Amino acid sequence: MSDHNSGAARRLAARSRLLWAVAPPVLRGVGRAFFSLEVELQAPLPDPPFVLAANHYSHLDAPAIAAALDMPIRYLALQDLFVANRLLEWLVTGFGAIPTPRFRVPIGAVRTALGALESGDVVGVFPEATRVSHWGTLPPKRGAAWLAARTGVPLVPVAVVGSGQALGLGNKIHRSPIHVISGPPVAVGEVDEMTANWTTWMSMQIARFPGSEVDGPRRAEFDPSRGA
Numbered sequence: 001m002s003d004h005n006s007g008a009a010r011r012l013a014a015r016s017r018l019l020w021a022v023a024p025p026v027l028r029g030v031g032r033a034f035f036s037l038e039v040e041l042q043a044p045l046p047d048p049p050f051v052l053a054a055n056h057y058s059h060l061d062a063p064a065i066a067a068a069l070d071m072p073i074r075y076l077a078l079q080d081l082f083v084a085n086r087l088l089e090w091l092v093t094g095f096g097a098i099p100t101p102r103f104r105v106p107i108g109a110v111r112t113a114l115g116a117l118e119s120g121d122v123v124g125v126f127p128e129a130t131r132v133s134h135w136g137t138l139p140p141k142r143g144a145a146w147l148a149a150r151t152g153v154p155l156v157p158v159a160v161v162g163s164g165q166a167l168g169l170g171n172k173i174h175r176s177p178i179h180v181i182s183g184p185p186v187a188v189g190e191v192d193e194m195t196a197n198w199t200t201w202m203s204m205q206i207a208r209f210p211g212s213e214v215d216g217p218r219r220a221e222f223d224p225s226r227g228a
Contacts, residue, residue, distance in 0.1 A: 015094040020072045023095075027067035035060075035166050036177040039068040043184035049117045050154040050185070053144035055135055055202055056126035057164030057213075059171075060178065064160050065124070068180035074116050075124035076100045076109055076143075098123070102222070110147075117151045127198070131221040133169055134213050135206045138220050145186070145194035154185035157198050159205035162212045169214075169221055179212075181205050 031037030052073060054061060062075055077097040082089050098116070100109040113123045125147065127140035148155035158180065165176035183205070186197050206212065 012093065016072070016096050019091070019094045023063075024066050024070040027063050028070075031064060031067045031178065034175055035064075035162075037064065037067060038177070038179045040179065040181045042182060045069065045071075045156065045182065046154045046185060048122045049120050049151070050122055050156050051117070051144050051148040051151075052122055052124045052156050052158055053127055053198055054124065054158040054160055055206070056128045056131050057133075057135075057160065058131060058167045060163045060167045061126070061160045062124070064163060064178050064180050065158055069158075069182065071122060072096065073122045073124040074098055074113075076106075076113060076126075078102055096121075110143075113147055114151060117147065117153055123147060127195070128220075130223075131169055133164060133216065133219040135202065137218040138223065140195055140199055142191050142195050145191045145198065148186075149188065149191050149194065152188075155188075155194060155198065156185050157183040157201050159183070159202055161206055161209045164214050165212065169219055179209060 028037065048071070052065070052069075054065060062073075066073065072095075074096040075098065077092055077100060079099045079101055082092060082097075082099050096116075098109050098112045100106045116123050125144035127142075127144050128138050129141055130138070132138060145155055147153075161179040161181070162177050165174060166178055167173045183201050186194050186201070188194070189197075
C-alpha cells in the first residue's frame with residue numbers, strides 16, 4: 001500500500017472510531033426524546049463477528065439500530081447514498097458502509113462483506129433490499145443467511161417497528177414510537193431454511209405491535225419485479 005493510501009486508510013479509520021463513539025449516545029437521546037425509542041434484547045448479543053439482518057421501513061432503521069445496540073455495524077448500502085451529496089458520502093463512508101449496486105450482481109460488495117466478517121466486524125443487511133410500507137411487501141433475499149453460513153458466524157435478527165410511521169416512504173417525519181427488538185441468533189442450517197426462520201421470527205415480532213404500520217396499499221421504494 002502506498003503512503004498516500006495508507007494515510008487515507010488511517011484517516012478513515014480514525015473518522016470511523018470517532019463517529020461510532022459519538023453517534024450512538026446522541027442517537028439514543030434523540031430517539032428517546034422524539035420517537036419514544038424502546039429497546040428489547042431477547043438474548044445477549046454474540047461477540048463479533050456476526051451478520052445482523054433487519055427489516056426495512058425507513059431511513060431511520062440503521063440509526064435506530066445503532067442507538068439500540070451501541071456497536072459498529074458495517075451496513076450494505078446502495079451506492080446511491082455515496083453520491084447523493086458530500087456530507088452524506090462523508091457519513092456513510094465514515095460509518096464503514098459497504099457500497100452495493102442496485103442493478104448489478106454485487107460481487108464487490110459480497111467480497112468486502114466477507115472480508116469484514118473475517119476481520120471480526122459486524123455486517124448489517126436489510127434482506128428486503130429496499131424500504132417498504134408494510135412487512136411482507138417483498139420476499140426477503142438470501143444474502144444475509146448466505147454470508148452467515150459462508151463464514152460460519154451467527155445470524156442475528158433485529159426488528160425495527162414503527163419507523164415507517166415516523167419516517168416512511170413519503171419522507172415526512174412524524175413523532176411516532178419506535179421499537180427495536182434483537183432476537184437470538186437464527187439456528188445454522190441451509191440458507192433457505194435460515195432465511196425462512198428469520199422471516200418467521202420477524203413476522204412474530206411485528207405482529208406484537210398492531211397498528212404500527214402505515215395506512216394504505218403495500219408499496220416498495222424499489223420493486224425489482226417491476227424494475228422501479
